Amino acid sequence: MSAQASVVVLGAGMHPWGKWGRPFLEYGLAAARAALRDADLSWPDVQYVVGADTIRNGYPGFVAGAAYAQALGWSGARVASCYAACASGAQAVDIARTRILAGLCDVALVVGADSTPKGFFRPVGGDRPDDPDWQRFRLLGATNPAYFALYARRRMSLHGTTPADFAAVKVKNALAGSLNPMARYREPVTAERVLSSPMVADPLRLMDICATSDGAAAVVLASESYARRRGVTRPVRLAAVSTVTPTFPHTTLDLPNFATDSSAAVPPPELPFRASIAHAAYEEAGLGPRDLSLAEVYDLSTALELDWMEDIGLCPPGEAEKLLRAGETALGGRVPVNPSGGLASFGEAIPAQAIAQLCELTTQLRGRAGPRQVPRARTGLAVNQGLFGHGSAVITTV
Amino acid sequence: MTFAIEGWFAIDGDDVRLLGTRCTTCGTVCFPPRRGFCPNPACEGTELVEHRLPRRGRVWSYTNACYPPPAPYVAAEPYEPVTLAAVALDEVGIVVLGQVSGLTVDELAVGMELELTSGPLADGPLVWMWGRPS
Numbered sequence: 001m002s003a004q005a006s007v008v009v010l011g012a013g014m015h016p017w018g019k020w021g022r023p024f025l026e027y028g029l030a031a032a033r034a035a036l037r038d039a040d041l042s043w044p045d046v047q048y049v050v051g052a053d054t055i056r057n058g059y060p061g062f063v064a065g066a067a068y069a070q071a072l073g074w075s076g077a078r079v080a081s082c083y084a085a086c087a088s089g090a091q092a093v094d095i096a097r098t099r100i101l102a103g104l105c106d107v108a109l110v111v112g113a114d115s116t117p118k119g120f121f122r123p124v125g126g127d128r129p130d131d132p133d134w135q136r137f138r139l140l141g142a143t144n145p146a147y148f149a150l151y152a153r154r155r156m157s158l159h160g161t162t163p164a165d166f167a168a169v170k171v172k173n174a175l176a177g178s179l180n181p182m183a184r185y186r187e188p189v190t191a192e193r194v195l196s197s198p199m200v201a202d203p204l205r206l207m208d209i210c211a212t213s214d215g216a217a218a219v220v221l222a223s224e225s226y227a228r229r230r231g232v233t234r235p236v237r238l239a240a241v242s243t244v245t246p247t248f249p250h251t252t253l254d255l256p257n258f259a260t261d262s263s264a265a266v267p268p269p270e271l272p273f274r275a276s277i278a279h280a281a282y283e284e285a286g287l288g289p290r291d292l293s294l295a296e297v298y299d300l301s302t303a304l305e306l307d308w309m310e311d312i313g314l315c316p317p318g319e320a321e322k323l324l325r326a327g328e329t330a331l332g333g334r335v336p337v338n339p340s341g342g343l344a345s346f347g348e349a350i351p352a353q354a355i356a357q358l359c360e361l362t363t364q365l366r367g368r369a370g371p372r373q374v375p376r377a378r379t380g381l382a383v384n385q386g387l388f389g390h391g392s393a394v395i396t397t398v
Numbered sequence: 399m400t401f402a403i404e405g406w407f408a409i410d411g412d413d414v415r416l417l418g419t420r421c422t423t424c425g426t427v428c429f430p431p432r433r434g435f436c437p438n439p440a441c442e443g444t445e446l447v448e449h450r451l452p453r454r455g456r457v458w459s460y461t462n463a464c465y466p467p468p469a470p471y472v473a474a475e476p477y478e479p480v481t482l483a484a485v486a487l488d489e490v491g492i493v494v495l496g497q498v499s500g501l502t503v504d505e506l507a508v509g510m511e512l513e514l515t516s517g518p519l520a521d522g523p524l525v526w527m528w529g530r531p532s
Contacts, residue, residue, distance in 0.1 A: 122468045129403075134470060139402055139525050140497055141467030141480045149461035150484050150495075157459070157508035201461045202503045248439050249426075253458070253484050253493050258430055263491035265425040266438055 007097040008235035009396065010107070010222040011039025012359040017184040017215035017346045021115060024057045025071050027216035028113030031352070032068060035109065035218035040230065043072045046220070047105040050096045051081045052088035052112035052351035055124050064351065068111045078105070086298065086386025087243060088112060089217065089354030090394055094241040096221050106226040112351035113216030120144070121212060133256040133387070140258075145209050145301070147255045149201035152303035156203060159318040161306065165325075166208050167194035169302035172330050173338050177345020179331075179372040182356075184213050185345045194302075208302040213347030217355035219362070236365045239379075240284035240395040246273040255387045273391065274311040278383055281393035282313075289313035292335050293377040294364055296357040298384035299342040309337060312383055312393075336374050339364060354392055357382035361396045402523035406430055407516065409524070413453070414514045416494060416526060420449035427451070427490040451492070453514045454531060455485040458493045460506045474520040483528045485512055499527040 013034025015027040028051075036043060049072075051064025060067040065081040084091040089112040096108035120143045123134040136142040155161045171191050177183040189207065197207040227235045246254075247269040249261030254273070271279055282288050289312060297308035306320035314335060315323050323329055329337035340346070340360040343353070361380035363369045369377075378398055385391035399409065406429075407416050418429040421436040423443030429451060436443040460483040466473035467480065481498035483506060498506070499517045515529040 120465075120468050123470070127470065135403070136495075137467060138470040139519075140482060140495060141463050141471040141473070142482060142495065143463065143467050146461050146463060146482055150459040150482070153461060154459040154508065199464050201463060203461075248437060249491070251491075251493075253495060257495075259428075259492050259494040261437060261492075262427040264427055264489070265421075265491075266440070 006224045007100045007238045008227045009362045011035040011220035012362040014182045015216040017213045024113040024115040031216035031218040032111045039220035044075045046109045048078045048108040050092040050110045052092040053083040054114045085390040086384045087390040087392035088351040090392030107222040111218040112355045114349035115214045116212040136256045145201040148301035149204045165321045166302040167191040169305045170194045173342040173344035177341020180341045183341045183345040210343035211347030213349045215349035217352045236362045239397045240281040242280035242393040244280045245389045277391040278312040278393045285395040291379045294336045294374045296382040365398045400523040402525045407526040414516045416451040418449045419446040455487040457510045458484040458486045462503045472521040497527045499529040
């Protein structure tokens with residue numbers, strides 16, 4: 001992609017993650033204003049606003065783009081809203097960057113925010129006996145952590161991973177999160193504490209599993225020429241955004257499914273779903289895992305961070321523990337994973353999370369991450385996966 | 399006998415079977431049963447016929463729910479941790495999730511053979527469950 005045609009992150013802003021139960025709009029507005037300030041723009045300068053939807057906050061949550069536009073003050077900006085489970089924020093980024101790449105606008109604001117209930121996520125929207133997300137709770141009591149635990153146990157069986165390895169992921173991420181003012185949990189933890197926290201879904205304990213949080217993140221995206229006119233000389237570029245769906249047969253048991261696709265008639269694809277998400281982004285950017293300075297991966301559980309390390313190509317399957325134990329993915333290591341502190345330190349605020357990942361890449365690539373700064377960060381990757389075949393990978397470069 | 403969901407499994411004496419579907423064009427098997435069109439993107443088949451899945455498979459992975467799952471699950475009182483297993487049915491190339499009857503996580507292992515059975519949810523209706531082979 002030529003420099004003229006690239007899309008840049010002109011501003012990034014967040015509302016801290018926590019659990020206050022206030023309206024999601026309040027968090028979203030704070031993040032939007034922070035991103036606009038960071039971009040040195042005012043709201044009426046924005047030509048296009050995209051909201052990542054929240055499905056647990058009533059009608060305004062389903063039309064998040066318009067809800068933010070109204071809250072910021074109707075300005076005539078064009079609008080879109082989208083929902084893609086955990087990948088909602090990345091899909092919102094993709095919609096905005098595509099409109100910029102098409103030449104239909106120069107500057108866009110992308111906002112995601114959530115306000116979450118206490119405890120396990122429940123199915124949304126009442127009794128719907130034909131909805132698989134309702135059925136899995138009714139028939140099996142299969143919560144989200146149950147699926148995370150199935151992956152964790154599978155990993156232990158295949159690769160000999162131990163609960164101590166899982167705990168080491170939490171210790172690493174908690175230490176990084178303790179250095180991040182936007183994180184919800186800012187206290188370093190010991191492995192002993194993780195290993196003595198209550199079992200939730202064997203083999204995963206409470207401190208292996210990410211919480212559900214309130215929070216918000218926003219970015220201002222612009223064409224590179226617009227950024228140059230604003231005097232930005234070394235912008236963070238969006239080198240790729242991947243939002244691929246699985247390829248049939250999808251042979252991993254994914255939320256909220258009861259079963260995998262069958263591989264009896266058609267052999268499984270070369271790359272399983274999570275790996276294919278990252279692969280598509282690498283292809284688009286013309287980069288590979290060796291180019292990464294850092295990665296933000298979706299650690300819904302400690303065990304999943306290890307799976308992701310392999311899915312994004314940091315090491316072959318079964319070797320993530322080796323990298324972890326050698327400190328290569330810690331701050332100060334060869335390729336820090338989750339230098340923000342990850343979901344372990346934030347908890348998940350669904351529509352905001354992928355945007356928060358992009359905020360972290362931006363902060364790191366600008367060299368403004370303070371005590372958690374990855375030295376000489378030039379290329380960052382952020383990945384996630386959510387329900388119903390959604391996932392995303394974003395690559396940024398300077 | 400009240401089933402918690404109609405058409406997903408059948409009980410015939412001791413024989414409990416999951417009711418999948420098979421595409422008559424490409425042979426792709428599905429569970430839960432599916433109507434209308436084949437999920438294989440390269441197939442235009444629309445005739446999906448009932449296909450009883452093999453009764454035995456090997457544990458792909460397993461876990462439990464140490465805390466009562468939220469509604470619409472109806473948790474027993476007092477609550478006993480629900481055990482779940484994802485079982486690979488190699489002949490049809492599918493992994494199927496189900497509750498486990500009569501085994502705790504301490505008694506399960508990846509690769510172990512299990513057999514389909516059924517059991518009641520806390521409020522009465524039956525679901526398919528994985529259990530020790532008879």
